[in-house]
Amino acid sequence: AKRRPTEIVDVVVVGAGFGGLYALKRIRDAGMSVRVFEAGSGVGGTWFWNRYPGARCDIESVDYSYSFSEDLQIDWNWTEKYAKQSEILAYLNHVADRFDLRGDIVLNTRVLSAHFDEAGAMWSVTTSDGRTVSATYCVMASGVLSSIKEPDFPGLADFSGDVYQTSRWPDGGVDFSGRRVAVIGTGSTGVQAIPLIAKQAAQLTVFQRTPNFSVPARNRPLAAGELDQVRATYAERRQSARMSLAGFPEVPSPGRAVDHTPEQRQEIYEAAWAAGGGPRLLRAFSDIGTSPEANASAADFIRSKIAEIVKDPDTADRLSPKTYPLGTKRICVDTNYFDTYNRPNVTLVDVMADPIVEFSPTGLRTTGAEYDFDAVVLALGFDAVTGALMEIDIKGRDGEKLTDRWKHGPRSYLGVAVSGFPNLFTVTGPGSPSVLGNVVTSIEQHVDFITDCIEFANRKGHDIIEAADAAEDSWVRHVAEKASESLISTSTTSWYRGANIPGKPLVVLPYTGGVGTFREICERIARNDFEGFLFGAAKDSLDD
Numbered sequence: 001a002k003r004r005p006t007e008i009v010d011v012v013v014v015g016a017g018f019g020g021l022y023a024l025k026r027i028r029d030a031g032m033s034v035r036v037f038e039a040g041s042g043v044g045g046t047w048f049w050n051r052y053p054g055a056r057c058d059i060e061s062v063d064y065s066y067s068f069s070e071d072l073q074i075d076w077n078w079t080e081k082y083a084k085q086s087e088i089l090a091y092l093n094h095v096a097d098r099f100d101l102r103g104d105i106v107l108n109t110r111v112l113s114a115h116f117d118e119a120g121a122m123w124s125v126t127t128s129d130g131r132t133v134s135a136t137y138c139v140m141a142s143g144v145l146s147s148i149k150e151p152d153f154p155g156l157a158d159f160s161g162d163v164y165q166t167s168r169w170p171d172g173g174v175d176f177s178g179r180r181v182a183v184i185g186t187g188s189t190g191v192q193a194i195p196l197i198a199k200q201a202a203q204l205t206v207f208q209r210t211p212n213f214s215v216p217a218r219n220r221p222l223a224a225g226e227l228d229q230v231r232a233t234y235a236e237r238r239q240s241a242r243m244s245l246a247g248f249p250e251v252p253s254p255g256r257a258v259d260h261t262p263e264q265r266q267e268i269y270e271a272a273w274a275a276g277g278g279p280r281l282l283r284a285f286s287d288i289g290t291s292p293e294a295n296a297s298a299a300d301f302i303r304s305k306i307a308e309i310v311k312d313p314d315t316a317d318r319l320s321p322k323t324y325p326l327g328t329k330r331i332c333v334d335t336n337y338f339d340t341y342n343r344p345n346v347t348l349v350d351v352m353a354d355p356i357v358e359f360s361p362t363g364l365r366t367t368g369a370e371y372d373f374d375a376v377v378l379a380l381g382f383d384a385v386t387g388a389l390m391e392i393d394i395k396g397r398d399g400e401k402l403t404d405r406w407k408h409g410p411r412s413y414l415g416v417a418v419s420g421f422p423n424l425f426t427v428t429g430p431g432s433p434s435v436l437g438n439v440v441t442s443i444e445q446h447v448d449f450i451t452d453c454i455e456f457a458n459r460k461g462h463d464i465i466e467a468a469d470a471a472e473d474s475w476v477r478h479v480a481e482k483a484s485e486s487l488i489s490t491s492t493t494s495w496y497r498g499a500n501i502p503g504k505p506l507v508v509l510p511y512t513g514g515v516g517t518f519r520e521i522c523e524r525i526a527r528n529d530f531e532g533f534l535f536g537a538a539k540d541s542l543d544d
């Protein structure tokens with residue numbers, strides 16, 4: 001790439017998804033110059049990349065949206081209870097236009113490295129198009145589910161059919177009519193894509209390793225007047241989401257499952273199943289996330305539903321998760337997923353029992369059988385939360401690499417800052433509550449907190465903001481302590497705990513203490529002059 005002169009800005013933001021767009025708006029409004037770099041050819045982040053059939057949010061659209069602008073939330077018309085990918089992408093493009101963000105965003109440009117220069121207290125950022133940018137602050141809005149898990153199946157390169165990755169879906173879509181298709185992966189992505197591919201393909205073979213819990217979305221167009229009702233009470237709705245456990249308004253809870261009879265539980269689970277959506281079932285009782293007995297009752301309920309829906313008992317059994325508690329992997333939210341296995345053109349292969357050995361030119365071979373197909377769809381998931389950060393060559397004080405610092409597991413203060421990496425902020429880093437529910441609620445809080453922290457430093461005339469070692473330590477301990485109260489700490493397969501990536505340290509990545517509690521902690525810290533952060537002067541300015 002050709003060399004360009006160094007550009008100097010106050011803040012470099014990495015990524016133009018929900019996090020990066022709001023960071024740009026908020027930080028620019030605070031009077032700082034911002035340059036955003038985005039690898040995609042458009043804004044939207046997750047919603048730019050994930051264009052596979054059925055891609056849709058698993059949080060209700062009226063909640064999975066920005067709250068920072070009253071006008072925006074009143075003007076925008078969500079058409080369905082759960083928005084599909086194209087609608088969320090249109091929304092984010094609208095946000096980019098409405099707030100005049102595009103002029104500060106450089107598309108098609110990946111950030112390759114960010115090195116901290118101690119003398120001047122500046123970050124030097126290099127990009128894939130050969131730029132070097134010098135910035136006082138670096139804000140990583142690089143996403144929690146953006147670094148994709150690449151396939152490592154032997155022989156894949158020799159496969160003569162088409163290979164599609166769900167998060168790199170061809171623009172304009174794919175026509176599977178008349179083709180024999182394989183899908184590998186049955187997480188939220190596979191569960192959304194499989195029913196639609198099954199309708200089109202001549203034949204679909206699903207290769208499932210770990211079965212997942214899934215509940216019906218009961219998605220539907222929003223009825224006339226429904227949106228107006230939400231608009232009339234948006235302020236309370238947002239406030240409830242901000243103080244909630246998982247970033248969406250709390251549904252009134254009947255209390256603990258263990259205090260109810262099996263009949264009462266059944267009735268409540270049935271109501272949650274009929275209403276649809278992950279949160280309704282996971283929060284049907286307050287103790288599903290913490291009590292093994294309560295959890296088992298909810299898990300049994302879902303298994304009974306699978307057995308009811310899927311006609312072939314053997315297939316139903318293989319689709320039933322048995323090896324981990326409900327909710328310790330993100331619960332899937334589907335439309336006709338289990339029912340799809342009743343179709344004559346759909347076959348389920350259990351690759352836990354019968355692992356994939358290798359691809360061949362015509363398909364793949366497991367330990368027990370050979371399968372031929374014309375196309376394979378890979379829905380293998382992501383190196384979540386830390387992956388996108390670790391992909392960038394980030395060096396802090398003394399040239400220390402972030403990948404070295406996090407070799408034995410990520411460490412962060414509040415999920416937003418790392419000791420030894422001054423003036424670097426992560427919007428939804430490890431130890432933030434963001435990924436457990438509605439990430440947008442957390443993104444807004446994190447970006448506000450980060451901006452307030454920078455403004456505080458500016459007001460006081462400090463050049464450097466850095467998480468104190470001790471504060472980071474105690475936050476990491478607090479996150480671990482909270483995690484140990486949650487069944488997520490027992491999860492052996494979920495990206496919540498890094499368990500889906502071979503060799504990744506097993507650490508519960510999100511803060512499980514709750515979005516509302518986290519907000520209160522941050523507010524207290526901000527009131528106490530950003531306690532836990534060290535503020536200082538650049539060496540150069542001391543020499544003057």
Ligand code: NA7
Nearest residue numbers: 185186187188189190209210330379380381382493495500
């Ligand atoms: P997930 O939930 O991590 O699912 C990935 C799926 O791919 C899962 O079923 C994996 O099985 C499977 N997988 C991964 N590698 C392999 C190999 N090598 N062989 C067979 N199967 C494999 O990712 P999603 O994209 O579906 O969802 C991510 C999040 O996006 C979701 O939680 C929502 O928040 C939105 P495994 O479980 O590892 O046995």
